[in-house]
Every structure is written in structure tokens, then in C-alpha cells.
Amino acid sequence: MRDDNTRNTIIFFVCAALLLMVYQFFVIAPQDRARQAEAAAVAATQPAAAIGAGPGLAAPQVPQAMTRAAAVAASPRVPIVTKSLKGSLSLRGGRIDDLYLVGYRETLDKASPPVELLRPEGAEHAWFADMGWTGANVPGLPNAQTVWTLAQGSVLAPGQPVTLTYANGQGLTFTRVISVDDKFMFTVKDTVANTGAAAITLAPYGSIQRQGLPEGLGKNSVVHEGGMGWMDGKRQPIKYKKWEKEGGGPAHTSTGGWIGITDHYWLAALIPAPSERFEGRYRITKTPGLDIFDANFVGQARSIPVGQQVSTTLNVFAGAKQEPVLKAYQSSLGAAHLDEAIDWGMLWFLTRPMSQFLAYLFLQVGNFGVAILALTVVVRLVFFPLANKQYESMTKMKKVQPAMEELKVKFKDDPAKQQQELMALYQREKVNPLAGCFPIFLQIPVFFALFKVLQISIDMRHAPFVGWIQDLSARDPTTIFNLFGLIPWDPSTAPLIGALLGTSLHIGVLPILYGITTWLTTSMSPPAPDPLQQRIFQLMPLLFTFIMAQFAVGLLVYYTWSNCLTALQQYVIMRRFKVDNPIDQIIRRLRGQTQATG
Numbered sequence: 001m002r003d004d005n006t007r008n009t010i011i012f013f014v015c016a017a018l019l020l021m022v023y024q025f026f027v028i029a030p031q032d033r034a035r036q037a038e039a040a041a042v043a044a045t046q047p048a049a050a051i052g053a054g055p056g057l058a059a060p061q062v063p064q065a066m067t068r069a070a071a072v073a074a075s076p077r078v079p080i081v082t083k084s085l086k087g088s089l090s091l092r093g094g095r096i097d098d099l100y101l102v103g104y105r106e107t108l109d110k111a112s113p114p115v116e117l118l119r120p121e122g123a124e125h126a127w128f129a130d131m132g133w134t135g136a137n138v139p140g141l142p143n144a145q146t147v148w149t150l151a152q153g154s155v156l157a158p159g160q161p162v163t164l165t166y167a168n169g170q171g172l173t174f175t176r177v178i179s180v181d182d183k184f185m186f187t188v189k190d191t192v193a194n195t196g197a198a199a200i201t202l203a204p205y206g207s208i209q210r211q212g213l214p215e216g217l218g219k220n221s222v223v224h225e226g227g228m229g230w231m232d233g234k235r236q237p238i239k240y241k242k243w244e245k246e247g248g249g250p251a252h253t254s255t256g257g258w259i260g261i262t263d264h265y266w267l268a269a270l271i272p273a274p275s276e277r278f279e280g281r282y283r284i285t286k287t288p289g290l291d292i293f294d295a296n297f298v299g300q301a302r303s304i305p306v307g308q309q310v311s312t313t314l315n316v317f318a319g320a321k322q323e324p325v326l327k328a329y330q331s332s333l334g335a336a337h338l339d340e341a342i343d344w345g346m347l348w349f350l351t352r353p354m355s356q357f358l359a360y361l362f363l364q365v366g367n368f369g370v371a372i373l374a375l376t377v378v379v380r381l382v383f384f385p386l387a388n389k390q391y392e393s394m395t396k397m398k399k400v401q402p403a404m405e406e407l408k409v410k411f412k413d414d415p416a417k418q419q420q421e422l423m424a425l426y427q428r429e430k431v432n433p434l435a436g437c438f439p440i441f442l443q444i445p446v447f448f449a450l451f452k453v454l455q456i457s458i459d460m461r462h463a464p465f466v467g468w469i470q471d472l473s474a475r476d477p478t479t480i481f482n483l484f485g486l487i488p489w490d491p492s493t494a495p496l497i498g499a500l501l502g503t504s505l506h507i508g509v510l511p512i513l514y515g516i517t518t519w520l521t522t523s524m525s526p527p528a529p530d531p532l533q534q535r536i537f538q539l540m541p542l543l544f545t546f547i548m549a550q551f552a553v554g555l556l557v558y559y560t561w562s563n564c565l566t567a568l569q570q571y572v573i574m575r576r577f578k579v580d581n582p583i584d585q586i587i588r589r590l591r592g593q594t595q596a597t598g
Helices: 007-044 068-073 240-246 324-335 348-365 366-382 384-399 401-410 415-429 436-456 480-485 495-500 510-524 531-548 553-576 582-597
Strands: 075-081 085-090 094-106 115-117 127-134 149-152 164-167 171-178 185-194 199-213 226-231 252-255 258-262 267-273 277-287 292-298 303-305 309-320
Touching: 075 094, 094 149, 115 127, 115 415, 127 185, 127 267, 127 309, 149 240, 164 199, 164 226, 171 277, 185 199, 185 252, 185 384, 199 258, 199 267, 199 309, 226 277, 226 292, 226 495, 240 277, 258 292, 303 309, 309 324, 309 582, 324 348, 348 366, 348 436, 366 384, 366 553, 384 401, 384 436, 415 553, 436 553, 510 531, 510 553, 510 582, 531 553, 553 582
Parallel strands: none
Antiparallel strands: 075 085, 085 094, 094 115, 094 127, 127 199, 149 164, 164 171, 171 185, 185 309, 199 292, 199 303, 226 258, 252 277, 258 267, 267 309, 277 292
8 A cells, every 4th residue: 555655754744744833833933923022112112212312322324435445544543453453443433443353364365364344434334333422412422423532542452552532612521441452352431521510411322333234144044143132131133134124123121231243253242331231222224225233222321410520331342253252251341141142043052062062172183174073973972872773773674674565565455454464574573663763853953053063163264174175164165067176277267157156056075975975874774665755765865965065064074974974883783684785785896896807
């Protein structure tokens, strides 16, 4: 009976459907409800500030487009020089808006410029940090056009802070002291002295602003990019797509925390003092041809009597999302859960320890690709008993396959009798068709967690492995169009082929190895009873070869090596149960060809 022949396929699709239903109920549905609640809150809530909208929190203006160099030259500047950062801060607006990460390069070329993080307003794709004071009916507050005076210092460097001053001519004097450490943290201490005729009320604010969507957005949809913060005691992310479509959502009131904008590997974030109660918000200003994304906060209002002054301290993180560095700032600055800027995913309880263990292995072996191989071995050892049960069950099923086929032919006109005899066969041979499913389900979370770890690991960026693999975070650079480098020709220079290289037809050496090992492990599994199912499963390795070719080489190293270990474990078990397998078949063919040619 055909239904009996397709039993395994039905079980597979039922299990997949159950997983999808669980995911829909526990993940998608709550996200939809939260999205609807946020939209309702946005409609019901007016834009909030602690004491009104001051100059710093006014809607951003659309700047005139210019080159980056012209934007930098448009204002007087103070150089920034550390072992991790270089750039400058602008005296116009007192902003941190020109920053490069010295330890990271744009490409593998040693002459490649360092990664650009922040860019001044006026240039395309501007990204910068702004801070200051806001207050209702307080004239003369410094804004984006205010030119500060450099009162002390000439270069901003570790141990060498700079002091900026500005007097508004209406009884208020502003002093800004900016310091930087040897990694990625700026400390900004703002002081305002009131020598006017009446008391005033001000609140500190900060803003990370990004003008336009970043270049290359969407290349890695697995890792969060967009607004990110820790407020109200929890992680508060917002993706660019949602930010554009629905606005930034309601304000988050928090004591301690941070807010900013993150890329795949980089972060710019504002960290108020741990004791500061602030209101954080994601805003968007839509203009023709340009959306301005703004992650900002407004702190507590301060009353400043005549003859008095108040100060506030703000930390600005601008750099790479290295977990040890982020955790160190959590301890030293009280920056609550700053390491949550890394997108650990829903399986954070697995991705965190795996990421830390992978970093440890990398530290020990000195090669990230070798560390991936070692991590794979450790994971396989942990799941060795479960995998053994799974492969034993699969081997027993393959062993009784001929007997099953005989019963199907013998009782093809009596489905009830056929089913009865099949059950008797399972009992005699101690075979449970479902025994191989349970170990697979237990390994699925680890599978996804490892996938996530390799996506978020900054150590994998531009990390070499062996031979032609010089960047584990990129696709395999080899291609079939020049026979994997054997032909001295760059196929990207050809118009048609160059376009194809950006598609799934870009198949390199490692994807092919992955496809071969996937075919090998699939061939060792019991064949599907139905010929159509068999053909589908035979095509799966080829299909996955094209799919996986688009992923980072580091992922393919893991999957290919994992397939090799799986095939080895299956081979040993199949030999123990005296079941024929593809490896022995290949060996026999090679021996036969050798004898024939000899």
C-alpha cells in the first residue's frame, strides 16, 4: 500500500509541521502582539522629553550632500589618536563624528583603509554621536551649529582629555571635558554654570544619529542590525525595516542602561550614568530620499539656581562588539548588560557558552578555522551516545530493508497482513522506526546555536584558515567559471558571468566538498521506500550545495567537517552490523579498477 510506503515521509512532515506550529505560537504570535501594542502606544503617545523639546532634540534637518572629506573639513576639529581609534571630534556641535577602527580593515588587502565607523553630518551615510542640554524656554543652548572653543588640550588621546567651552552671552557658560581610553569608550562630562538673572531647568540628552540606511544592509539577515539598547530592564532592539515602517515605538523609561545603533560587528551607543533616570526613544525623521534614524535619551531635569552649576557624565561607546571588552565595561562603568549588544538570539543560553568556548579554543590554537574544527569535535563527543543510538537505529532499518521489500511484494494485495508482518519483522529484529527521530530533535537547538555563533563571531571576520581560504566570514572565493583558479582569468570581469557570481551559481571548492559529504551521509541512511521519495532525497545534497555556497566559509568548514565525522561514525556502526555502505562500495570499485588495469 502506498501509504505504508510513505510512512517515514509523513512522520517527517508531521514533525516539521509541529515545529512550525510551536514556533508560530511561542515566537511569531507574541512578536505580532508586541508589534501591535507598540503601534497603538505610538499613536496614543506624544513625543516626550523630560522638560520639552529643546534644540538638541528638534527634528533633524536634511544636510546638503558632500564628500566625506569635505564634511570633515567643514568644521574645526580636534584629532583623536588611540591604539584602537583614529579620527577627530568636531568643534561645531561638539560632536564625536569622525572615527575609524584601527584594528580592523575594510578588506583583506594590507593596504586597505581601516573600518570607518562614524561619519560627519553632511556626508552620505552620516553616523555620529551628539550630546548636550535641552530645556523649555531656555534661550542660547548650544546646538549643532554652535562652535565650541578648545580651551585645553590639542589631541584627544588616552590620558589626554580635551576641554571645550561655550558662553551663550545670556548668563550660561557650558564646559565639556572629553576623554577616551585605549579601546572604544569616550567619557563626556558636561557642566553648565548659571550666572544669569534667574534659575533655569535643563536636562541632559544624547543622540546617536544615522542618516540613511547603511551600505550593505541585509547581507546577513541572521544578525540584528538597527537600534539596540538595554532599557526597562530588558533588551530593546528594533530592526531598520520596522523602524522605517512603524516608527521608533514608545519611549522607555529606565534607571541605568544604554541606547544606540548597531551593525553586524560594530556599535555606537550612549551610556548615561548608572544612577541617571532617563527616557530612551527611537525616532525617525522621514524626508524625500532620506530617512534619519535617531536613538536618543533625555535625562532627569536639573534646576540650576543663579550662581550655581551642575554637571552630568555620559559615556559613548564606539567600536567593535568584542564580548570581553563589553563585559569589562559592564563592570567598570556599570553599563548594564552592554554585552547584549551582541545578537545572541533566542538560544542565548547555548550561544553564549559556545561563543566563549570557541574564543577559548581560538586563543589556544591561534587559527579560527582550526578552532571551528575542534569545537565540532567537542560537540560531536557530547552527542556521541545519542548519535550512536540514532545511527544504530538507522543501520538496523537499512539491514531489514530487503526483508521489508519482500513482504511488500508478497502481501501487496493485503495491506492489513502486510502491516502485521512488518510489525512482526520490527519486533524480531528489534527495530524501532522512530528511534532515530528523538536524538535528531535533541540536537536541533545545538545545530542552530552553532550556526548563530559562527554568524556573530567577530573573530571570524577576515580570519584565514588554509590555502585559498583567507576570510572565514566571506564566501568561498573559488569558482567553477575559471576551474577554481586553474585558468588564469578573473571571471568577474565578464559582464554575464560577473553577474552570475553574485547568485547561487557561485560554487567554490568547499561547497562542492560539503555537497559530497552530504551525499555520503545521506547515502548511509535507509533509503525511502517510495522511488519518488528516493529521487527527492538523492537531489537534496545537490540542492543544499547551491544553498550553502552563499554562506560564509566558516559555516561550510563546520558543516563539512561535521559531515565527515558523521560519516565516520555511521561507517563504524554499519561495519559492526555487517551492513553494506557507500564507502565499502567505493573501495571495492577502486580495487576492481586497479585489478582491471593491472
